[in-house]
Amino acid sequence: xxxxxxxxxxxxxxxxxxxxxxxxxxxxxxxxxxxxxxxxxxxxxxxxxxxxxxxxxxxxxxxxxxxxxxxxxxxxxxxxxxxxxxxxxxxxxxxxxxxxxxxxxxxxxxxxxxxxxxxxxxxxxxxxxxxxxxxxxxxxxxxxxxxxxxxxxxxxxxxxxxxxxxxxxxxxxxxxxxxxxxxxxxxxxxxxxxxxxxxxxxxxxxxxxxxxxxxxxxxxxxxxxxxxxxxxxxxxxxxxxxxxxxxxxxxxxxxxxxxxxxxxxxxxxxxxxxxxxxxxxxxxxxxxxxxxxxxxxxxxxxxxxxxxxxxxxxxxxxxxxxxxxxxxxxx
Numbered sequence: 001x002x003x004x005x006x007x008x009x010x011x012x013x014x015x016x017x018x019x020x021x022x023x024x025x026x027x028x029x030x031x032x033x034x035x036x037x038x039x040x041x042x043x044x045x046x047x048x049x050x051x052x053x054x055x056x057x058x059x060x061x062x063x064x065x066x067x068x069x070x071x072x073x074x075x076x077x078x079x080x081x082x083x084x085x086x087x088x089x090x091x092x093x094x095x096x097x098x099x100x101x102x103x104x105x106x107x108x109x110x111x112x113x114x115x116x117x118x119x120x121x122x123x124x125x126x127x128x129x130x131x132x133x134x135x136x137x138x139x140x141x142x143x144x145x146x147x148x149x150x151x152x153x154x155x156x157x158x159x160x161x162x163x164x165x166x167x168x169x170x171x172x173x174x175x176x177x178x179x180x181x182x183x184x185x186x187x188x189x190x191x192x193x194x195x196x197x198x199x200x201x202x203x204x205x206x207x208x209x210x211x212x213x214x215x216x217x218x219x220x221x222x223x224x225x226x227x228x229x230x231x232x233x234x235x236x237x238x239x240x241x242x243x244x245x246x247x248x249x250x251x252x253x254x255x256x257x258x259x260x261x262x263x264x265x266x267x268x269x270x271x272x273x274x275x276x277x278x279x280x281x282x283x284x285x286x287x288x289x290x291x292x293x294x295x296x297x298x299x300x301x302x303x304x305x306x307x308x309x310x311x312x313x314x315x316x317x318x319x320x321x322x323x324x325x326x327x328x329x330x331x
Contacts, residue, residue: 001027002051002083002272003065009054013274024064026270027280030310031068034282037314042105043069046246047081047147047199050094051271058087062097070102077105077142079120081199081246082149082159091149095119106144110169117163118146123173129289129297133186139300140287141177141192141239143170147200151224159200161224167233174237186298191239193300193323195285200224201245204231205262208255214320215253215264215307218275222248234260241303241323244283250275252283252307254320261322266307279309284316290325301325 003009003024011022035043045066055061069076078098085091098106098120107122124142128134148160174194181192206221234240235258242254242261249267256262265283267274274280283305290301306319321327 001045001049001065001269003027003049003061003269004051004054004271005056005061006064009271011270012272013276014270015276022270024269024271026310027268028064028068030268030270030280030282032072033310033314034308035068035072035074037308038284040074040284043074043076044142044144044197044244045076045078046197046244046265047079048083048246048269048272049078049081049098050087051083052085052087052089053083054271055087058084058089058094059097061087062089062094063101066098066101066104073103075103075105077124077144077197079144079198080118080146080149085149092119095146110173113165113169116165116169118148118166120144120146121166121169123177125177126287128299132292132296132298134297134299137181137186137192138177139181139192139289141174141194143173143194143196143240145170145196145198147198147245148224156224156226158225159222161200161226161228162198162230163228167228167230170230171233171237174239178237178239188299190325193241193287193303194237194239195303196234196240196243197245198243199246201247201264202231202243202262203227204257205245205251205255205264207257208253208262213253213255214318215266216251217253218250218278219248221251231257231260242285242305244285249273250278252281252318254305254318254322263305263322279311279315281307281309283307285322299325 050061125138126140252266254263266281
């Protein structure tokens with residue numbers, strides 16, 4: 001969102017006819033329109049929630065940025081980007097403030113992980129339908145990680161990355177969830193699908209071209225200058241079906257690699273850099289449950305996605321199936 005000071009913060013990279021009166025408030029209006037159109041069960045903010053450099057008071061900027069989700073009473077979760085801490089709150093302070101806001105499911109860090117890098121590493125379990133055999137199981141696992149801001153290693157320039165301590169926490173959490181899912185009742189032979197959210201894309205996002213992704217790539221992949229191996233860690237875990245990142249505002253594609261969809265959503269905030277004439281946008285993700293033979297609800301059968309544009313019609317584009325129980329992924 002790159003939120004700063006609200007009404008006094010101008011929009012960037014918009015058409016000349018859109019400049020007058022355009023501000024952070026347009027970003028808030030876009031969230032409200034998305035909520036009205038999609039009626040989501042959960043809203044996820046993928047970092048650079050505020051643009052710390054240009055906000056006078058980071059706490060106030062955070063309150064205003066998340067206000068539409070809070071006012072709607074919809075559960076929401078957030079991770080940190082590389083700009084959130086550049087104002088009056090440290091990175092730790094920003095995450096502490098976020099977890100104190102209403103209706104958020106965000107967590108500061110895992111309670112049992114005594115040593116872990118970053119702030120805002122946590123997971124959420126989406127339970128099965130009450131009254132079904134999956135009532136006490138997580139049928140969809142959501143993982144959130146802090147991909148850092150900038151390298152703190154003098155010999156490595158550029159952006160941060162997901163560290164070994166975070167990958168270990170992810171591995172252990174994934175294994176524990178998979179084990180629980182495969183135990184009775186309703187013991188399953190395969191894993192519940194997992195979705196992963198963080199801000200800075202992995203180097204593997206650069207593996208695609210227009211022939212093998214859905215969406216557009218209009219700028220370079222601004223990943224860390226080293227590969228920390230997190231993609232391999234996710235492949236080995238076996239449950240991750242899709243990854244969602246922010247950071248590169250002019251990219252909005254999804255491409256599949258080794259059974260995992262790597263997805264951008266495209267820039268959302270009006271004060272974030274963009275491209276004149278190219279609408280801000282948001283990604284919608286829908287997980288659908290299968291019907292059992294008895295007419296009840298079972299496990300997740302498919303995960304679909306599309307994007308909506310911040311135009312006059314909230315135009316929906318690029319609908320695609322990210323994962324289906326019945327589809328064998330391409331390798």
